Each structure stands twice: as C-alpha cells, then as structure tokens.
Amino acid sequence: MxxxxxxxxxxxxxxxxxxxxxxxxxxxxxxxxxxxxxxxxxxxxxxxxxxxxxxxxxxxxETLAMDALYRTWESAPIAPDTGSLRDDLRNLLWPWTELIARRPYGRVIAGLLGQVVTDPDFALTYRARFLDQRRDHGRMILQQAIARGEIPARTRIETVLDMLYGPVYHRLMHGHAPLDHIFIDGVVDIVLDGIHPRPDRQPRHETADSETP
Amino acid sequence: MxxxxxxxxxxxxxxxxxxxxxxxxxxxxxxxxxxxxxxxxxxxxxxxxxxxxxxxxxxxxETLAMDALYRTWESAPIAPDTGSLRDDLRNLLWPWTELIARRPYGRVIAGLLGQVVTDPDFALTYRARFLDQRRDHGRMILQQAIARGEIPARTRIETVLDMLYGPVYHRLMHGHAPLDHIFIDGVVDIVLDGIHPRPDRQPRHETADSETP
Structure with a gap:
C-alpha cells in the first residue's frame, strides 16, 4: 500500500x-x-x-445507514459568526435545509427513527450525531448574541433551538409543505422577533419561568 | 341484536x-x-x-395502528375560542401534548412514518388525520385573532403552525428534552411575540415575502 x-x-x-x-x-x-x-x-x-x-x-x-446519512449531512457547511444573529441563524439552517429538501431524506430518517425508538444505544449515537452537534452550533450562536447584547440573557435557548429545528424536521418528515427559503426566513424572523427585547413587552413576559438547566 | x-x-x-x-x-x-x-x-x-x-x-x-392512535389523540379536547390568542394556542397545544408526553407515542409515530414514506395512499390518510385536522384548528384560531385585530393580517399562518406543532413533534420523536408545560408556554410566548405588531419593528419585517397560498 x-x-x-x-x-x-x-x-x-x-x-x-x-x-x-x-x-x-x-x-x-x-x-x-x-x-x-x-x-x-x-x-x-x-x-x-x-x-x-x-x-x-x-x-x-441501521448503523451503516446512520454513517451514510451523517457523512452526507455533515457536508452542509456552517459559518457560525457573522456578527448578526439573523445571518448566523440563516447560515445555520439554510445550507442544511437546502441539502435535505433536494432528496427524500425523510424516508431515511423515518427508517432510523424506527431503530431509535427500539434501541437505546442506537438512540444515543443517533442523537449525538444528528441532533446534539447541530444544537451545539445553534446554542453557540445564541450565546454569542447574548454576549453581544443582541438578545436578552433570559432567552430560553433550548426552546428556541426546538423552534428552529423542529419546524424543519416537521416538514421533512410529514411532507405537508415545502422546505424552501421563504419558510426558513419566516422561521428565523418569527423566532428573532419573539426573543428580541420589546419596548411594548408586557410584564408577564419578563417574569416567564426560566428553563430547566 | x-x-x-x-x-x-x-x-x-x-x-x-x-x-x-x-x-x-x-x-x-x-x-x-x-x-x-x-x-x-x-x-x-x-x-x-x-x-x-x-x-x-x-x-x-399499519391501518389498525393509525385508527388506534387516531382514536386516542382525538380524545385530547380543543377549546377554540377564548377570545385570547395566547389562551387559544395553549388550549390547542397543551391537552394534546400532555396526552402524548405520558406514554411512548413517539414509538408509534415512528412506526407509522415508516409506512407514510413508502405508501402514498397511507400518507394521505395519515396526514389528513394527524396533521391537517389539528392544523385546521390552529389556522382557525389564528384567523380569529387576525379578525379581532390581535395579530397582523400578513401573519405567515402556515409557518406559524409549523412553529407550534414542529417543536412538539421534534421532542416527541427524538426524546432529547421534556414535553412539559414550561416548554409549551415558551413556544407559545415566542411565537406570539414573534408575530405581534411591534413599535420598534424594522422596515424589512414589514415587507417580508408573503407565503405561497
């Protein structure tokens, strides 16, 4: 050799x-x-x-399928620090969404989820690769925005991550509506407007329960 | 008889x-x-x-499984018109989430999704029962809020529906975080703040692309 x-x-x-x-x-x-x-x-x-x-x-x-999917998805680039939360979140979501919207990846995920729900060891590896790694990127982006003072320190980061990734997975798995650029921009806009500090904010929002750590 | x-x-x-x-x-x-x-x-x-x-x-x-799941989920009540969008959305999401958080429903859905992605006829029935019906309720609630002037007429209703249901399905299917009351309230709060009219709103939000009908 x-x-x-x-x-x-x-x-x-x-x-x-x-x-x-x-x-x-x-x-x-x-x-x-x-x-x-x-x-x-x-x-x-x-x-x-x-x-x-x-x-x-x-x-x-199933383990071969997981590795094959992982290698493909990891080819979607992430550019984590543009200095703007909106741009960072679009860069986080769009290249990956564009990749998965092109082919029937929902079919592959559905098959892997069947193994996730019956095999706890497989589930741990699956989540570490497909969820945790992308959530770590998203969490870092949100924490940078908190450090810049762009969003409040009380922002419910874990909930926000589910509101970014959950809608994409939802359309991917159920196929009820297109995974396009307009959708991703809409998700990012609503999340950002939802967590930005607002002059007209009601007191009840200020005292919302914090997340479990 | x-x-x-x-x-x-x-x-x-x-x-x-x-x-x-x-x-x-x-x-x-x-x-x-x-x-x-x-x-x-x-x-x-x-x-x-x-x-x-x-x-x-x-x-x-699979058809038996779909009917069994449908009968169970339909037992989650929906009270569509309290006159408050926040309460309507909480009533839409919480009883259903409380039901599905108690038992391993993710396992059942994973099995059905395997059939959804390989059988187009099954997929149509599945979506009609589990997605369309709940989305119809959510859409009605949002349209009532638009009619009351509580949220703008330009609200991206389809995107908002994915941002309400997507995060719940995401936690249900992947099991990475709890499906609890704090989570649901957080989702509703962020969505509502995200779509409410804001005095400090930037012009770019006002001219956001409208959804495909």
Missing amino acids: TEASTTVRRGRPRNEQAREAILDVAMESLLAHGVAAMNMDAVAAAAGVSKATIYRWWPSK | TEASTTVRRGRPRNEQAREAILDVAMESLLAHGVAAMNMDAVAAAAGVSKATIYRWWPSK
Whole structure:
C-alpha cells in the first residue's frame, strides 16, 4: 500500500476507498428505497466489496445507514459568526435545509427513527450525531448574541433551538409543505422577533419561568 | 341484536364493542412494542375476536395502528375560542401534548412514518388525520385573532403552525428534552411575540415575502 503522507489527496488507502464506496452506495440505496428495504448484498455488489467487509465495519444496516446519512449531512457547511444573529441563524439552517429538501431524506430518517425508538444505544449515537452537534452550533450562536447584547440573557435557548429545528424536521418528515427559503426566513424572523427585547413587552413576559438547566 | 335507538348509551352494538376492544388492545400493544413488533394474532386473542374479524375492518396492521392512535389523540379536547390568542394556542397545544408526553407515542409515530414514506395512499390518510385536522384548528384560531385585530393580517399562518406543532413533534420523536408545560408556554410566548405588531419593528419585517397560498 502507498504511503499516506504522499498520497493523501491523489490516492487514499484502499480501506478508506472501500469505506467511501460503501457509504456512497448505501446513501443512494437509502434515498431510493429507505432503510427497511436496503439490501446488504446489493450494497456489497455495487460497492465491489464482500458482505463480510461491510459487516466488519457496520454490525447492522441501521448503523451503516446512520454513517451514510451523517457523512452526507455533515457536508452542509456552517459559518457560525457573522456578527448578526439573523445571518448566523440563516447560515445555520439554510445550507442544511437546502441539502435535505433536494432528496427524500425523510424516508431515511423515518427508517432510523424506527431503530431509535427500539434501541437505546442506537438512540444515543443517533442523537449525538444528528441532533446534539447541530444544537451545539445553534446554542453557540445564541450565546454569542447574548454576549453581544443582541438578545436578552433570559432567552430560553433550548426552546428556541426546538423552534428552529423542529419546524424543519416537521416538514421533512410529514411532507405537508415545502422546505424552501421563504419558510426558513419566516422561521428565523418569527423566532428573532419573539426573543428580541420589546419596548411594548408586557410584564408577564419578563417574569416567564426560566428553563430547566 | 338490540335496537340502536334505545341502547345508544348503555349497550353498544356488538360490532362496535368488538371494534373498540380491538382498538384498545392495539393501542396498548403499540405503546408497549411499536408497530413493527405488533402481533395481529396476539391482538385478536386479547380482544376476543378472530383475526379474520380484524382483517375485515383493517387491511394491514399499519391501518389498525393509525385508527388506534387516531382514536386516542382525538380524545385530547380543543377549546377554540377564548377570545385570547395566547389562551387559544395553549388550549390547542397543551391537552394534546400532555396526552402524548405520558406514554411512548413517539414509538408509534415512528412506526407509522415508516409506512407514510413508502405508501402514498397511507400518507394521505395519515396526514389528513394527524396533521391537517389539528392544523385546521390552529389556522382557525389564528384567523380569529387576525379578525379581532390581535395579530397582523400578513401573519405567515402556515409557518406559524409549523412553529407550534414542529417543536412538539421534534421532542416527541427524538426524546432529547421534556414535553412539559414550561416548554409549551415558551413556544407559545415566542411565537406570539414573534408575530405581534411591534413599535420598534424594522422596515424589512414589514415587507417580508408573503407565503405561497
């Protein structure tokens, strides 16, 4: 095998090439058929590897599906600090939404959720990859805005994160309305107007219950 | 069989009793095991009917699961017109959220979503029951508030509906944070502050793109 130091861009180690080929084929199969109908024999054949090779890295098709989806979603860029909360939140949501709106990712997530609700270990890994990491970015963006004095320190950050990601997941999973730019801008506008300090704010808002930490 | 007119409250027709027994047993099984693991033989035995009886009414376990879930969720009351948008929205969301937060309904939905994403006919029925009906209530509440002058006529109603229901579904499906009263009040507060007219509103908000009808 060639030296990694000289071939890092032109030729990847064979293991790495096989992994990438498997993940590519798996993602196409998932988008076309969903997790339940994904066939490991077909993935192995299309990727040019043995089924034993796949099972050496992924103990189940759900774990392979999770890795394939993760690699795709992580390609959506995040630019965390423009100095404007509105721009930061749009940058957080839009590239990812644009990516998932193009293909039937809802089908893939639905299949993985079936495993999430029956397998607690899988659920932990799934949430760490698909929820926690994106929530961490969003939380950082909101905390920067608090530090700049752009939004109040009492802002319910966890609730706000659900109000940014929840509507996107809702349309992705249920398919009742389009995941377009107008929708994302509307979500960001309503959230921002909802948490900005307001001169006409009623006292009841000022004393709203704080979140559980 | 007794006459329906005289027995409507004390004794239901036998068919109706069998239907209710099947739906009760199915719901318990769904909450305990999920759709994938629901066993029609076990449901028939526990409900005291033959499997043929079940299949006469429900062609698949997914359709039985959908009816069982629908009957349970529809028991969450909605009081649509208190004259206050905040109270109307809390009444819309809280009884339903309280119901679904008590048991593992996320498991049932995950199983049904697997069918939604592979079966377009099932998806239509599913959305009509679980999404459209609740969205219709929410839309009516928002339109009443517009008619009262409580919120602007330009309010992006479809986006607002996703910002009310999306966060609840998000926590239900992914289980990353509690579905409690503080959360629901926070969602309603942020949405209301986000769509209320504001004296300090920037011009860019006034000219925001309208939704596709």
